[in-house]
Amino acid sequence: MSEQQPDPVADAPQGGVTRRRLLQAAGIGAGAAAVAPVLGAGAASPAVAAVAPVAPVAPVADGPSGGPGVDVGSRLTTNQGLRIADDQNSLHAGSRGPTLLEDFALREKIMHFDHERIPERVVHARGAGAHGVFRLTRSLERFTRAKLLTDTSATTEVFVRFSTVNGSRGSADTARDARGFATKFYTSEGVWDLVGNNIPVFFIQDAIKFPDLVHAFKPEPMLELPQASTAHNNFWDYISLTPESMHMIMWVMSDRGIPRSVRMMEGFGVHTFRLVNAAGNSTYVKFHWKPTLGVHSLVWDEAQKLGGVDPDFHRRDLARAINDKQYPQFDFGVQLLAERDVAKVGFDILDATKLWPEEVVPVVRVGQMTLNRNPYNYFAETEQVAFHLGHVVPGIDFTDDPLLQGRLFSYLDTQLNRFGSANFHQLPINQSHAAVNNYQQDSAMRYANHPGNVNYEPNSLGGDATEAPASKGGYVSYPEIVSGPKARARSATFSDHFTQATLFFRSLTGPEQQHVIDALRFELGKVSAPAVKHRMLALLANVDGRLVHEVAVGLGLPTPGGKVATGVKPSPALSEDRTPKSPHTRRVAILTADGAHGADITDMQQQLKKDGVGSDVIAPHEGTIATTAGKLAVNYSILTTRSVQYDALYVPGGAAAVTTLKANGDAVHFIEETFKHYKSIAATGAAQDLVRTAVGVTNVLTQPGVITGSTAKTVAAAFLTAITTDRHWNRTETDRVSA
Ligand code: HDE
DSSP: OOTTSOOTTTTSEETTEEHHHHHHHTTOSTTSOOOOOOOSTTOOOOOOOEEOOOOOOOOOTTOOOOOOSSOTTSOOBOTTSOBOSOSSOOOBSSTTSOBOTTOHHHHHHHHHHHTOOOOOOSSSOSEEEEEEEEEESSOOTTTOOOGGGTOTTOEEEEEEEEEESSSOTTSOTTSSSOEEEEEEEEETTEEEEEEEESSSSOSOSSGGGHHHHHHHHSOBTTTTBSTTOOOSHHHHHHHHTOGGGHHHHHHHHSGGGSBSOGGGOOEEOOSOEEEEOTTOOEEEEEEEEEETTOOOBOOHHHHHHHHHHOTTHHHHHHHHHHHTTOOOEEEEEEEEEEGGGGGGGSSOTTOTTOOOOTTTSOOEEEEEEEEEEOOSOIIIIIITOOOOTTOOOTTEEOOOOHHHHHHHHHHHHHHHHHHSSTTGGGSGGGOOSSOEEOOOOOSTTOOOOOOSSOOSSSOSSSOOOOOOOGGGTOOOOOOOOOOOOOOOOOOGGGOOOSHHHHHHHHHSOHHHHHHHHHHHHHHHHTOOOHHHHHHHHHHHTTTOHHHHHHHHHHHTOOOOOOOOOSSOOOOGGGOGGGSOOOOTTOEEEEEOOTTOOHHHHHHHHHHHHHTTOEEEEEESSSSEEEETTEEEEOSEEGGGOOGGGOSEEEEOOOHHHHHHHHTOHHHHHHHHHHHHTTOEEEEETTHHHHHHHHHOOTTGGGSTTEEEESSHHHHHHHHHHHHHHOOOTTOOOGGGOOO
16 A cells, blocks of 8 residues: 555544554654665765654543554454454364464464563652643743743643652552652753652762662562552661651651642752853752642541552543643742852752752742643553653753762663663654754664664765754753862761751641651551661651650650751741642542432532532442432442542432431441541531531531531532642541541
8 A cells, every 4th residue: 555545444543543643653654754775885875864753643632542452444463464364262283182383373472462561660660651741931041051941932742750669560659659750851952851759859869879778668578578668677777777868758758758649749850950051151950840739648548548449549640630631730940049159058959868948049930831641552651751861951961969970870771671772762752852863773673773874973975964062052061170089978068967857847737747747657667676666766856856756655665865956947838738729620529329419419510510620429329319300320339439539528418318328338438538538528408417427526517628508509619618728637536537
């Protein structure tokens, strides 16, 4: 079939994109920039070929179609294009006899299956990705010559991968952990990877300790347990011997370690980087992502239960939001520090265990990222995306942060291990959108070698591509002057491990501080080595007196004395409770049964929808329920749904429905748990009594975030305000609720 003829098979829709388009994006088939081999000795043809930039595929706003993965209506074939007559039976000697080695179709299929997995990432194995766009709103021309940070008219395509750090690829999303927040910018000057976390600091100061840290937090080696959890001896043993980790520990033990959604996390580049402008002047910079929905978290009981109820909670949430066109948005911010001001901040900016308080160095918002398309294929995109800090563009440069320097080695090395080839840059998800032009060739799975007979530089036989000076977009490293004796040494300026741990703890609100205390009690409570617990308390004693005392009481151990920094000025920006609050994209469970007051349900559904809040009707059975206003569709049965999957609960009235729910232990538990997790509850009509008896706490109906009234219309506005507040921490007697 010629390229001009329409190919009904290749052009068949695949969830909004044609098969042909997908093949083109992969650089395969019609439309891919064909690299014509030039045969014949001595052909002095153009020597340098470009790897075809990926044609951006059309966004599928509706998300994955869930359709078949093959061309509908076509014939099954082998990988060689041979049509398959029977895909149900292998080739036997007789219908009950041995299978023949001759069966090339069986062997090809099984061989391919046997090799489906590539090594999972040694850290950040579990992740979820999304495509989007980045738009600059304010030029940073004074500080950098990077086009993506100076050209406010440009739109830069991005791919983001959010991840947990500790667990295996199949572990749960809601484990207590830092989260990766890695962004690939496909800029006009090449790929820039900003490989950050949702926490602005790190456990260690020097890359040489990374393997030890990771060995310590991963499952212990003999029995490979526990999975995706730091609550074990080895982790806390290592931490108790690593005081520089105390700042990061405060963050991981805080609510930041259990995000409500990856859409509600901040992102941080962590290291101090450099911006370099056209005149060659350098400014230090920290990169930030700020979610427009604000920063929100789960409560620990909820996070643990979600690990079983819905291990894909974050992945599902991200995909659903994009599918529903509730596109996640993050403001891009920079903290800029002039070289001359470095001494003023009071700590070493090369130390990755330190943050720059926003009250001292403000975060200037200069752009926005919108995630607007789910991946078409998890493996091809989210699994095969390869990040590397060395993927930079002119105007962005490095510093001597020893953690950053170590990462510059590790990421390229790890990709070789994952892909088994130096050609991972040719995978569509990793391809630069700027032309690629060099003489590299071969290695496993190379599909775009250069045409022509000349593959070296300089040459006189094939014509040459020339190097680009800075004025023509060439990358020129910042000419930092470095000198000093070679030494395996840690700078004395890296030695204060506690002041910023204290800063973080003291900047939290009361409930947030309590969560840190509870988390440490839990984690250290899982440690069986007494010496480790004692050493940890000794370190916490240098962070905050009340903190160490509360943790010690929880562990039944004496409170050691310590030396806490004085004069630490809190940084309110570090408290997530003080970030924006919004009801948008929250999800409400409407718990009901046959005999419910129908108008209340439909009124509430409409009101919530109007305010960008999603809702599901949950009843003892699937199908429809009979309400006073007729039949109403049920989204989920109580059997398949748990309160932890929702942000708030509405229980409508209707005497018969309430009687049914009162007699249903799972329904009662649903209500109790919602209350215990500090979430908003609205109850109307007879349902008020149901909530009162289910929760069984004094004055439950007048507790914060519990909204009652006669009809949905009368409670909707207050319910929405309560959902916006999110958690009602001043609720009392939650400990009495046995959910
Ligand atoms: Fe990573 N890290 N890291 N890391 N990291 C990896 O690279 C490493 C560090 C981060 O979604 C690996 O491709 C070393 C800090 C993210 O694909 C590996 C050190 C921060 C991701 C690696 C660090 C990060 C990774 C494993 C200490 C926050 C996931 C797979 C010197 C700023 C990227 C891979 C994705 C992944 C090494 C420390 C963030 C092994 C040696 C600090 C978000 O190369």
